[in-house]
Amino acid sequence: MSDTELESEQASHAESAVRDELLESLLTVARAHGHETNATSLVAGLPLDEAGRLTPSVFARAATRAGMTAKIVKCRLTQLNRSLLPAVLLLEPGRSCVVVDLDLESGTARVVFPELGEAETRVDLEVLTARYSGQAIYVRPRFRFDARSEQVKHRKGRNWFWSVIRENRRLYRDVVLGSVMINLFALAMPLFVLNIYDRVVPNHATETLWVLAVGIFVVLCFDLGMRLVRSSFVDLAASRADVKLSSALMSKVMGLRLEARPPSTGSFVSTLQSFESVRAFIGSATVVALVDLPFVLLFLAIVAIIGPALVIPLVVAVVVILLYALAAQSKLHDLSETSQRVSAQRNATLVESVSQLETVKSLRGESRVQDTWEKATAFLARTTAQLRMIGTSVTSVAQWTQQTASVCVIIIGVYLIIDGNLTQGGLIAAYMLTTRALAPVSQAAALLSQYHQSATALSSLDELMAQPEERPDDKAFIDRPVVQGKVRFDKLSFRYPGAEQDSLNGVSLTLKPGEKVALLGRVGCGKTTLQKLLLGLYQPTEGAVMVDGVDIRQFDPLQLRRHIGHVPQDVRLFYGSLKDNILAGAGSDGVDDDDLLRAIRISGLEELVNANPQGLDLSVGEGGQMLSGGQRQAVAIARAVVHDPSILLLDEPSSAMDHASEETLKSRLQAYSEGKTLVLVTHRTSLLSLVDRIVVMDAGRVMADGPPENILKALREGRIGRAVR
The missing domain is CATH 3.90.70.10 (Cysteine proteinases)
Structure with missing residues (x-):
């Protein structure tokens, strides 16, 4: 070229x-x-x-x-x-x-x-x-x-958490090597003091003093550099793990199948926030303490070389610290678990109350919410205080044991000096090594309470990561860039998680490409559920949902929803501008200005956009609170049609609109939906002119199916039951 x-x-x-x-x-x-x-x-x-x-x-x-x-x-x-x-x-x-x-x-x-x-x-x-x-x-x-390989037992797949930690094993290897050097450098100061007291001072050897001083200064400089490098490596490994683990958690939340979604949003958020304790635990203080722990044996060995009797208090101190720390394990575990559960419940109360603050105020429910909050807070405070007290007691006992051991070393050392079995420099060196030997043990004991909080949080997160996803990595989806719009519900049954009865029971329907169908029925008869199943938000208990003759479970969920425009009954908007909300979701990069303007015109947002100085940059507020109910529905309609889907699912699209707005919307939808498959859920007869077929449902079953004039006549005569108003 x-x-x-x-x-x-x-x-x-x-x-x-x-x-x-x-x-x-x-x-x-x-x-x-x-x-x-x-x-x-x-x-x-x-x-x-x-x-x-x-x-x-x-x-x-x-x-x-x-x-x-x-x-x-x-x-x-x-x-x-x-x-x-x-x-x-x-x-x-x-x-x-x-x-x-x-x-x-x-x-x-x-x-x-x-x-x-x-x-x-x-x-x-x-x-x-x-x-x-x-x-x-x-x-x-x-x-x-x-499938043939499944006959052979294989090792369980990599854990989402520890596999990420293992990815940084080279950094942790360097941390261990640095710790070896740092702990070897730690021997320099006691040996320096020993030689000063035993050789330099008695012999007035000032030349030796300066040689030793220069040597110890060089060692201290290397020790400082090694500590800084070790700390930076630990922080680097922790930050890398933090990014990958946080990304994995968010990806799991976004890909979670709705059947596996926890019933409480606040409790779910609290579980995700508990990752903060895991993040803190894998930080530098924890890693350094654990890496330094094996070197306790080295310092004990050096003390034993200086004076065999001096190591006895240190061994006893290590045993006492470990025994007390182990005795507190069971209580720390129970309190950590209780604390997390109460915290999740309290957070659920907070999220629910704040998100429904208008309802709470209008019902004068402030007192009940306040009482629930204060009871949970009081119980959490007591539990946290007990947890903190036990954790503090472990730290305090470790410090007391360390100081007592130091005193015992001095007492034994004095007797050894009197007997001529130890020098004064040896005693001072042994005392310095005592502090250095017991410090990692005390730090490890102090980490136990934090460990149980992190372990409890990690256990909850493990349960979350084990939940099924919409798009598992090992599943191959078919590529359907074009959908004609044929829909078939084949002997469809469905029950919501935790429900005692089916929402749908053996529903069989076929919609031809371009056909317009209205779903009528009493509240709770399964109309909205049918739309959710077509969107792939839930998996049917029995039967199948087919689009163009293909089970939608073979579709990539994102690609399936790219072909479906959905207006939910309960419209939720995101914080941002009108444009952000209309283009919300994947695939918005394929929308040009003509598509956007067409969606605005169809939805009836033209007047709002043209009358406001900010136009499409108008902020809708959190949850769309700066817009009226009808305007929020118009935004939902705009984002449903902006990608020009082949299938339209409308669930009470005009319930919050006035008569004039509804008539305008109806005329524009009638022109736009030409050639598109339309599934309309409504209780208003005024919208039925959009459809050429009506399906009446009751108790999760299809009760009637036919042309609008026949079905409406049967409804008026009471042969089917009241389904519209």
Whole structure:
């Protein structure tokens, strides 16, 4: 490829600045290895850049979803391992390509540029090197086990927490090596004092004094540098683990199947917040204390060399500290568990009360909420006080034992000096080593209360991470970029988690592409549940939901919902602007200004947008509290149609609107929904002109199905039952 061709290729890129070249490169490599996937599945829920593009830092996570492994390397272009090709080359910022082969003899490379599709292009290595950033990504397929391998017992999969800690084992290895040096340096000061008192002072050897002083100063400088390096390594490992673990937790929360969602939001949030105690425990103080603990034996051995009798108080002190700490374990565990449960309950009360503050005030429920809060707070305070008291007692007993052991060492040492079995310098050195030997034991004992809080939190988080996800990494989804809109509910039954009876019982319905159907029925008859199942928010207990003849469990959930526009009965908005809320969700990068303006017009938001100086930047407040109920519904309608889906699910879309707004919405929806499959849940007869078929439900079953005129007549005559008003 010549420079002119490269300039032309760059110009074509400028016309499409939002192209995600890194994602397209990953798709190219995946297809080269026979892994069929789609862009939506690879980046769903991942943190992308401001332009909605994949970044090198999260490339490996996207590759995992494609059944691949990825590793970023820094090397020259000519040093790439040809046996690991194809590989992704990172070019100038935002640019990438796939190198298929390198021909060093001819000085060329076969390259696939994302904007040219799957076509290979031969490029001069000099030209490619000029654009190469120095980083490449090797992408290789993971070995896939099939059902036959399940007959052989295999080790349980890697733990989400400890696997991340193990990734930093090299840093922790350096920390251990640094600790060895630091603890060896710790011997220098006692030996320095011993030699000063036993050799320098009696002999007035000032030359030896200065030699020893220079030596100990050098050791102290090395000790300072080693401590700083060790601390920075521990903090670096902890920060790396923190980022990955926090990302894994948030990814789990976002991908959690709704059946596994905890019943209390506040308690759920409290469980997630308990990760703070885990984060604190893996910090520098804990790691340093644990790493220093084995060196207690070294210091005890040195004291025994100085004076065998002097080590007896130290051994007794270690045993006393450990026995007392172990005796407190059971109580610390129980109190930590109780404290976390009470904290979760109190947090649930707080979240529920704040989120429903208007309801609390209107019902004059402040007293009940205050009473519940104060009782939980008082119990938590008592539990925390007991936990703190036991933790403090362990620390205090350890300090008392350490000081008592020091006194005993001095007493024994005095008798040894009198008997001529110990020098004065030896006694001072042994005393200094006593403090150094028992300090790690005391620190480890003090960490026990914090350990139980962290262990309890980690246990709760383990339960969360074990819950089923919508998009498990080992499941392959089909790619359906286009949906015609045929929907079939095949003998569908469903029961909500914890419910005593089915919400749906053997429902069978078929909707043709472009058909408009209204679901009528009493409150709780299963109309909304049917829509939730079609969205893939829940899995049916029995039966299946089919779209275009394919079970929706084969769809990637994100791609499925890309084809469905949903207006929920209870509209929830996010803090931000009108535009942010209309474009909320994945895939908003495909929306242009025409799509946005069309959605605003259909929803009836034109008047609000045009009349406000901020226009689409108008803030809706937290939860949309700065908008009326009808305006919130209009926003929900706008974001349901902005992506031009094939299927529309409308659940009471005009319940908060006045008659004029409803009529305007109805006329615009009638024109927009032409050729689209529409499922309307309503109790208003005024909206039934939108549909050409009515299905009446009761107690989770289909009671009637037919043309609107026939069904409405039967309803008026009481042959079916009152379903609309």
